[in-house]
Amino acid sequence: xxxxxxxxxxxxxxxxxxxxxxQTEQAVALLSQLGKRYQVADAVWIEVACxxxxxxxxxxxDVSQAITSLLDLDAIAANRSTMIQxxxxxxxxxxxxxxxxxxxxxxxxxSAIPLYTFDRKxxxxxxxxxxVPNMLGQRS
Numbered sequence: 001x002x003x004x005x006x007x008x009x010x011x012x013x014x015x016x017x018x019x020x021x022x023q024t025e026q027a028v029a030l031l032s033q034l035g036k037r038y039q040v041a042d043a044v045w046i047e048v049a050c051x052x053x054x055x056x057x058x059x060x061x062d063v064s065q066a067i068t069s070l071l072d073l074d075a076i077a078a079n080r081s082t083m084i085q086x087x088x089x090x091x092x093x094x095x096x097x098x099x100x101x102x103x104x105x106x107x108x109x110x111s112a113i114p115l116y117t118f119d120r121k122x123x124x125x126x127x128x129x130x131x132v133p134n135m136l137g138q139r140s
Contacts, residue, residue: 003077006039009047016048016066017056031075040070040078042102049090049098063098064091082109093125104128 014020014027031038045067052058052066064087071080085105090098100119104126107115114130117123123131 002037003039004033004036006041007044007076009044009051012040012044012048012070013051015070016052031073033075036075037077038075040076042079042082042106045078045083045086046099046102053098060091060094064088079109082106085109089126095121096125100129101126 010023011027011030014024015031018024030036048070049063049067052063053060058066067083067087070076071078071083082102082105085108086098086102089096089101089104093101100122104113104115104122107113108128113128115122115126115128116132117129118132119129120131122129
């Protein structure tokens with residue numbers, strides 16, 4: 001598959017938020033070109049989620065829906081299954097960050113589970129995350 005370039009976070013945000021006249025139209029026009037495909041890195045999706053949740057005060061459900069809608073565009077080439085799993089976990093676990101959910105989805109997709117963590121909250125909420133065991137005999 002030949003790609004026609006990559007997209008930065010701000011291009012995707014313009015499509016979702018429609019807050020800067022001119023830039024939104026340019027972003028939509030870019031993504032509407034017949035037969036063109038653009039790579040979106042995982043880091044961009046993480047940045048989009050963080051911006052939508054924290055800067056634009058969108059709910060987790062709305063953040064997940066916005067990302068899923070973008071992933072459905074023919075012009076977007078991305079790690080779709082990992083990002084869909086991330087959005088599903090993010091919507092379901094109000095105490096976890098998008099990054100936490102991404103890390104577990106990424107580990108699952110790479111068949112590299114469990115994800116070992118010192119984050120007890122993460123280890124308790126997601127079955128593929130596990131607290132690092134105390135192997136030194138010290139109290140943690």
